[in-house]
Amino acid sequence: MARLDVTEIFHGISFPGHLHTQDSLQLALKFQFQETDILIASYPKSGTTWMQEIVTLISSRGDPHLSQTVPNWTRAPWLEQYYSAAVMKVPSTTPRFITTHLPHHLLGPALQRSKAKVIYVSRNPKDVAVSFYHFHKMAKFLPEVDSFPEFLTRFLNGTLHFGSWFDHVKGWTSQTVTLNLLHITYEEMSMDLHGTIKRVSSFLQCPLLEDELHNSVKHCSFSSMKDNQMINYTLIPDEIMDHSKGYFMRKGQIGDWKNMFTEEQNQYFESIFSSKMQDCALEFVWEKQD
Ligand code: PPS
Numbered sequence: 029m030a031r032l033d034v035t036e037i038f039h040g041i042s043f044p045g046h047l048h049t050q051d052s053l054q055l056a057l058k059f060q061f062q063e064t065d066i067l068i069a070s071y072p073k074s075g076t077t078w079m080q081e082i083v084t085l086i087s088s089r090g091d092p093h094l095s096q097t098v099p100n101w102t103r104a105p106w107l108e109q110y111y112s113a114a115v116m117k118v119p120s121t122t123p124r125f126i127t128t129h130l131p132h133h134l135l136g137p138a139l140q141r142s143k144a145k146v147i148y149v150s151r152n153p154k155d156v157a158v159s160f161y162h163f164h165k166m167a168k169f170l171p172e173v174d175s176f177p178e179f180l181t182r183f184l185n186g187t188l189h190f191g192s193w194f195d196h197v198k199g200w201t202s203q204t205v206t207l208n209l210l211h212i213t214y215e216e217m218s219m220d221l222h223g224t225i226k227r228v229s230s231f232l233q234c235p236l237l238e239d240e241l242h243n244s245v246k247h248c249s250f251s252s253m254k255d256n257q258m259i260n261y262t263l264i265p266d267e268i269m270d271h272s273k274g275y276f277m278r279k280g281q282i283g284d285w286k287n288m289f290t291e292e293q294n295q296y297f298e299s300i301f302s303s304k305m306q307d308c309a310l311e312f313v314w315e316k317q318d
Contacts, residue, residue, distance in 0.1 A: 032169050032268070039134055041191035046169035046268070047109045056108035057134060061142035064123045066232065068104060071196040072129055072189075073159035074151040075214035077276075079228075080104040081248050081259055082217075083125055083147070086229045089236060090243030100259045107135075129190050132199035139207060145232065146207050148200045151214035152312040153193050154285035154297060157183045159278065161288075166273040180293060184300045194304045201310060215313035218282050221245050250280040283315035 034045025038053040061067070066083060070076040080100045088094050094103065104125035105112040116124055128135060139146065151159075157180055164173040170189060173179050179188075186192025201211055210231040217224045225244050229236050236244065246252060253259050254277040261269055261276035269276070289297065 030267075035171070035189070041131070041134075042187075042189045043108070044167075044169040044189055047106070049110050052110040052112070053108050055113060056128070056130060057138055059107055059138050061139055061144040062120065062124070063143045064120070065142070065144035066123055066125050067107075067139070067144055067146045068125070068127045068149065069132075069135070069146055069200055070127075070129065070149040071156065071193050073156045073163060075149045075212075075217055076127060076129070077259060078214070078217055078248065078253070079147060079149045079212065080125070080127060081253055082225055082228055082244070083232070085244040085247055086225065086232060086234055086236065087123070087125070089234075090240035090247075092243070092247045095247060096256060096258055098258060099263060131191060131196045132203055133195070136199075136203065143208055146200075146203075146209040147228065147231070148209055148211045149214065150197050150201070150211065150310075152282070152285075152314050153183075153197075153301070154289065154294075154314065155214070155282065156193060158285045158288045160188070162274050162278055163276070166270050166276070168268055168270060176288060177293060180297065184297065197310065198305075198308050201308075213313070215282050218280075219313075219317065221248060250277065253277055254280075281316070282313060286315065 031045040036043045036045050036048045036050060036053065038048070038050065043053065068076060068079045068083065070079070077100060080103065081095055084095045084103050085092065102115060104127045105115045107126050107128045108130055116126070160183065161173060161176055161179045164170045164179070182188050183193065186195065190196075200209070203209055204211065210228065212224060212228065222241065222245050225236070225241060225248070229241075254275070257263055262271060266272070
């Protein structure tokens with residue numbers, strides 16, 4: 029399945045045809061969630077892979093064997109991608125880890141009928157935009173990008189692949205009452221990984237002993253994950269991800285947007301952000317705090 033230049037438009041949102049078909053997207057909306065399922069939902073570049081590693085290590089009680097032998101897309105497949113039906117045998121007696129980049133307005137109806145645990149991961153959108161821009165340069169299944177200003181405009185008006193960041197974040201985070209949902213931010217993971225893993229493990233009803241927690245923290249660090257072939261995407265051939273153009277595990281920092289945004293771009297961003305987020309009380313961490 030190459031289809032590197034194919035775009036699937038589904039409910040008005042573009043998805044890379046390399047990983048999605050109309051059928052796979054449609055099937056995701058009809059997915060029968062089980063009470064034991066654990067769903068990681070996120071807009072791309074928000075810390076998805078990091079959370080996949082965290083839930084793997086929690087379920088393995090800090091033992092890295094699974095995370096070092098099975099690729100993340102097999103451990104926690106994306107529900108809407110074409111291969112997921114084959115990976116997820118239903119029904120399952122053990123908890124299934126599932127990932128999605130779909131917005132809540134598409135996946136919500138399927139989840140409404142279940143008690144599945146949802147972990148929503150968000151990240152400050154300036155860093156998301158920068159990370160996504162760099163990822164477009166290496167991922168050959170995403171459209172070619174020209175300049176950063178043009179990319180930023182498309183990010184802000186919601187016309188990039190995977191749709192609008194604003195709709196995604198507002199849609200999912202407004203569901204803390206209707207769904208069994210835990211909202212975790214990239215910045216929390218970055219500033220307090222130990223505390224975050226503890227929170228996630230208690231949400232998953234899998235509390236860890238201190239040494240299990242310590243091992244989980246160790247194997248979820250940026251340097252550990254950057255060296256782990258099962259999570260750093262180096263298993264993907266250059267024809268699909270051009271590793272000479274950058275790394276998936278790129279910088280892993282809060283506030284990298286400051287190295288990219290001009291003052292003018294920042295003002296433009298702020299004006300769109302404040303108008304689109306006026307109905308939302310979420311607060312974001314924009315730079316590393318000492
Ligand atoms: S994707 O393509 O949607 O699955 O990408 P996603 O995993 O959501 O986001 C990738 C960014 O997360 C960073 N990352 C980490 N940062 C710090 N520590 C750890 N352990 C970690 N794991 C992943 C990764 O480097 C990407 O961010 P940038 O800013 O590009 O470095």
